[in-house]
Amino acid sequence: MDRDRGFRKSVVGWLVGVTAAAVLVVPVAVLAGSNGAAASLSHRTIPNKTVILGTTDRIVSADPAGSYDLPSWTVIYNVYQTLLKYVPNTTTIVPDAATCAWHGKTTYICTVKPKQFFSNGDPVTGADVAYSFNRILKIAAPNGPQSLLAPMKSVTASGNKVTFKLVAPDAVWPAVLTTGAGAIVDQKVFPFKALEPDAKIIGSGPYELQSYTPNQLAVFVPNRHYGGNDVLHNNRFIVRYEESATTLVSDEQQGQIDIAYRELTPTQLEALAHSSGVKIVVGKGLEIRYIVFNLQTQPGSNKAQKLAIRKAVAYLVNRASIAKYVYKGTVKPLYSIIPNALTGHINSFSEVYGASPNLAKAKSVLKAAGVKTPVKFTLWYNTNHYADTDFATELQRELNASGLFNISLKSAEWSTYVQAATTNQYQVFLFGWFPDYPDADDYTSPFYICNKEFLVDHYCNMKVNALIAEEEASTVQSVRDKAFAQLELLTAQDASLIPIWQGGQIAAVRDDVTGVQSTLDASYTFRFWLVGKS
Numbered sequence: 001m002d003r004d005r006g007f008r009k010s011v012v013g014w015l016v017g018v019t020a021a022a023v024l025v026v027p028v029a030v031l032a033g034s035n036g037a038a039a040s041l042s043h044r045t046i047p048n049k050t051v052i053l054g055t056t057d058r059i060v061s062a063d064p065a066g067s068y069d070l071p072s073w074t075v076i077y078n079v080y081q082t083l084l085k086y087v088p089n090t091t092t093i094v095p096d097a098a099t100c101a102w103h104g105k106t107t108y109i110c111t112v113k114p115k116q117f118f119s120n121g122d123p124v125t126g127a128d129v130a131y132s133f134n135r136i137l138k139i140a141a142p143n144g145p146q147s148l149l150a151p152m153k154s155v156t157a158s159g160n161k162v163t164f165k166l167v168a169p170d171a172v173w174p175a176v177l178t179t180g181a182g183a184i185v186d187q188k189v190f191p192f193k194a195l196e197p198d199a200k201i202i203g204s205g206p207y208e209l210q211s212y213t214p215n216q217l218a219v220f221v222p223n224r225h226y227g228g229n230d231v232l233h234n235n236r237f238i239v240r241y242e243e244s245a246t247t248l249v250s251d252e253q254q255g256q257i258d259i260a261y262r263e264l265t266p267t268q269l270e271a272l273a274h275s276s277g278v279k280i281v282v283g284k285g286l287e288i289r290y291i292v293f294n295l296q297t298q299p300g301s302n303k304a305q306k307l308a309i310r311k312a313v314a315y316l317v318n319r320a321s322i323a324k325y326v327y328k329g330t331v332k333p334l335y336s337i338i339p340n341a342l343t344g345h346i347n348s349f350s351e352v353y354g355a356s357p358n359l360a361k362a363k364s365v366l367k368a369a370g371v372k373t374p375v376k377f378t379l380w381y382n383t384n385h386y387a388d389t390d391f392a393t394e395l396q397r398e399l400n401a402s403g404l405f406n407i408s409l410k411s412a413e414w415s416t417y418v419q420a421a422t423t424n425q426y427q428v429f430l431f432g433w434f435p436d437y438p439d440a441d442d443y444t445s446p447f448y449i450c451n452k453e454f455l456v457d458h459y460c461n462m463k464v465n466a467l468i469a470e471e472e473a474s475t476v477q478s479v480r481d482k483a484f485a486q487l488e489l490l491t492a493q494d495a496s497l498i499p500i501w502q503g504g505q506i507a508a509v510r511d512d513v514t515g516v517q518s519t520l521d522a523s524y525t526f527r528f529w530l531v532g533k534s
Contacts, residue, residue: 046222046232046233046234046235047232047233047234047235047532047533048235049233049234049235049236049532049533050234050235050236050237050238051234051236051237051238051258051259051513051528051531051532051533052238052239052240052256052257052258052259053237053238053239053240053257053258053259053261054239054240054242054248054251054252054256054257054259054260054261055071055239055240055241055242055248055260055261055262056241056242056243056244056245056248056262056263056384056385056387057070057071057074057241057262057263057384057385057414058071058215058241058384058385058413058414058415059071059072059074059075059198060072060143060414060415060418061141061143061195061198062075062076062079062196062198062201062209062212063185063190063195063196063198063201064076064080064132064136064145064180064181064183064185065135065136065139065141065144065145065185065190065195066139066141066143066144066195067143067144067145067180068143068144068145068147068148068180068181068454069143069385069414069418070434070524071385071414072180073179073180073524074239074526075209075218075239076180076183076203077180077183077205077525077526077527078205078206078207078220078237078526078527078528078529079201079202079203079205079207079208079209079220079223080183080184080185080203080204080205081096081097081116081124081183081184081203081204081205081228082096082097082177082178082179082180082182082183082184083095083096083097083098083100083110083129083162083177083178083182083184084096084098084100084110084174084177084178084182085178085525086178086437086521086523086525088518088519088521088525088527088530089284089518089521090521091438091522093174093175093178095113096178096228097112097113097116097124097129097184097204097228098110098111098112098113098129098162099111099113100174100177105169105473106153106165106166106167106168106169106170107163107164107165107166108163108164108166108173108174109161109162109163109164110129110161110162110164110177111126111160111161111162112124112125112126112129112160112161112162113227114160115227116204116227116228117204117225117226117227118186118189118202118203118204118225119202119203119204119208119223119224119225119226120186120189120202120225121225122186122188122189124184124186124204124227125157125159125160126157126158126159126160126161126162127157127187128184128185128186128187129155129157129162129184130155130156130157130162131185131187131192132182132183132184132185132187133149133152133155133182134155134192135185135190135192136149136181137149138192138193139193139194139195141195142419142422142423142456143418143419143422145179145180145181145454146181147446147449147452147453147454148176148179148181148436148446149176149181150167150445150449150452151166151167151168151170151173151176151472152164152165152166152167153165153166153167168469168472168473169472169473170472170473171472171473171474171475172437172439172441172442172472175436175437175439175442176436176437178437178523179436179437180436181436183203184203184204185203186202186203186204189202198212198214199211199212203223204223204225204226204227204228205223205226205228206222206223206226206228206230206232206528206529207220207221207222207223207237207528207529208220208221208222208223215241216240216241217238217239217240217241218238218239218241219236219237219238220236220237220238220239220528221235221236222235230527230529231529232529233514233515233529233530233531233532234528234529234531234532234533237528237531240257244384245263245264245265245268245387248260248264249264249268249271249272249508252272252275252278252508252510253271253272253275253278255277255510258509258510258512258513258533259507259508259509259510259513259516259531260272260507260508260509261507261508261526262507263384263385263386263387264506264508265387265390266327266328266329266330267328269330269506269508272508273508277510277511278508278509278510278511279508279509279510279511280506280507280508281506281507281508281509281516281517281520282504282505282506282520283504283505283506283507283516283517283519283520283521284504284505284520284521284522285434285503285504285505285520285522285524286339286341286342286434286435286438286502286504286522286524287432287433287434287502287503287504287505288334288337288339288432288433288443288499288500288501288502288503289331289334289386289388289391289430289431289432289433289499289500289501289502289503290334290337290430290431290432290433290497290498290499290500291313291317291379291395291428291429291430291497291498291500292421292428292429292430292431292455292457292496292497293306293309293310293427293428293457293495293496293497293498294424294426294427294428294429294456294457294458295457295458295459295496296424296458297424297426297427298310298377298427298428299375299376299377299427300371304369304370305369305370305371307369307494307495308365308366308368308369308371309366309371309375310494310495310496310498311353311362311365311495312362312363312365312366312371312375312404312405313362313399313405313495313498314349314352314353314492314495314498315353315354315357315358315359315361315362315365316357316358316359316362316398316399316402316404316405317357317395317398317399317498317500318356318357318398319333319334319335319500319501320333320355320356321394321398322391322394322395322500322501323501325394326390326391326394327501327503330503330506331501331502331503332501332502332503333355333500333501334499334500334501334502335347335348335349335350335351335355335499336348336349336488336492336499337443337444337447337488337491337497337499338440338443338444338484338488339443339502340502341502342438342439342440342443343440343477343480343481344440344471344480344481344484344485345440345484345488346484346485346488346489348485348488348489348491348492349492349498349499351489351492352489352492352493353492357398359402359404362402362404363404366404373403373404373405374400374403374404374405374406375404375405375406376405376406376407376408377405377407377408377427377428378407378408378409378410378426378427378428379392379395379396379407379408379409379410379428379429379430380409380410380411380412380417380420380421380426380428380429380430381409381410381411381429381430382411382412382413382414382417382430383411383412383413384413384414385414385417385418385432386414386430386431386432388430389411391430391500392409392411392430393409395407395430396408396409417429421455422454422455422456423456424456431455434524435522435523435524437523438522438523440471440480440484441468441471441472444468444471444484444487444491445468445472447459447491447497448461448464448465448468448487448491449465449468450462450465455497457496457497459494459496459497461490461491461494463490464487464490464491467483467484467486467487467490468483468487470483471483471484471487505520505524507520512533512534513531513532513533513534514531514532514533514534515530515531515532516530516531518530519531
């Protein structure tokens with residue numbers, strides 16, 4: 001019993017105190033030099049260790065042009081290089097494949113470092129970099145990261161010099177280059193108008209993908225041509241895509257896997273904390289969960305009715321109850337799309353709708369718009385990437401208990417879910433967000449820029465667009481904070497997205513595993529190379 005209380009206290013205490021861990025990136029610290037001499041890998045210098053990570057996640061695409069999700073980007077961050085990267089557990093940006101600097105307010109120039117190679121031996125060139133960015137825009141995959149490249153007007157290469165021209169000043173552009181959208185591909189291998197099959201991808205990062213069985217197993221080995229400065233602590237990293245969280249827990253307890261990562265329930269984490277040879281690692285994180293309304297397909301016969309329905313839901317959701325009873329205190333209620341750990345956050349939804357459910361207000365707003373009740377719709381949720389079954393069930397109970405809604409539930413596996421959610425197939429659905437870079441801009445611009453929102457939920461407010469442009473153009477924090485506050489109030493009033501909770505990262509690892517704590521940071525870059533065994 002004491003161990004139970006101790007474990008829960010340590011997890012909950014960290015999650016509540018996360019504010020010190022995730023801080024503002026802009027103005028970003030971009031160091032001009034590398035933090036170590038680049039040299040091709042020697043297998044003699046890499047520990048002869050194999051690490052096995054188990055997860056219920058599924059990748060959407062291992063091609064950078066086809067994915068904008070954490071499981072896929074976990075593969076991408078380890079197989080590909082980006083121009084810049086974050087130093088683990090910091091908000092400092094340093095060179096990866098290139099050194100970069102501003103030349104005026106809308107020109108950013110990067111020079112590819114010498115001796116950078118893809119795993120097939122091809123050198124990394126400036127032309128490869130420009131090709132990579134232009135290719136993402138050309139393919140414009142439904143699940144791709146092209147919305148992150150919205151600030152880019154053009155990218156060109158001359159030798160190893162790559163010049164980005166931006167549409168307007170954008171202080172967070174260096175942070176964008178650290179993301180999966182900035183992964184560099186070999187133009188000799190990757191077609192310009194189509195995605196490369198997952199099993200055939202190559203990159204210039206620390207690892208190469210040795211083999212891949214969809215939804216089952218991915219095996220990574222060191223890229224013997226790697227010219228970066230990351231030091232590998234294992235010579236083989238395996239990701240097992242588990243059938244369910246139940247098998248994930250069982251395999252961790254039996255030592256079949258070394259790390260159980262992502263979407264374990266509080267009950268499952270407690271069971272693992274009691275297991276012999278297993279320890280719980282808690283890391284920094286800015287994960288959020290929210291409700292999405294597709295403004296074209298959601299219930300309501302006109303704009304006024306659709307808005308009233310969204311507002312009624314916002315008046316009725318009980319965040320505190322969800323955090324306490326569904327997640328046992330391991331997450332916190334969230335009243336803004338921006339986590340409260342980031343500079344720029346205000347509790348906009350509690351300001352507009354109150355911190356507690358208000359049935360009278362919900363009834364009033366529906367009546368004023370002439371909405372007949374109960375309002376019927378299907379709430380979609382995901383079962384493996386987000387494991388939102390209990391969350392969705394509680395939302396259904398809360399809304400239906402009001403008498404104003406008659407909600408049914410449907411679910412889908414992740415690859416199907418994300419495709420359907422972003423192509424107008426769901427009226428209302430649950431979604432989550434892990435930061436591309438730890439800054440409030442990453443919780444606003446991808447969601448709200450007109451016609452470029454990655455959710456394709458058809459939300460557009462030109463005042464919000466202008467505020468995003470204002471905060472992105474400034475490195476003065478007070479200016480950015482004011483813009484974010486106005487933006488948060490406007491988007492709360494529109495309620496196209498309704499934030500529910502925020503939480504951190506937790507993994508269960510075998511006692512002999514090292515380095516996991518070092519990579520669970522606010523950038524959500526799970527660095528295989530940092531993980532080893534004692």
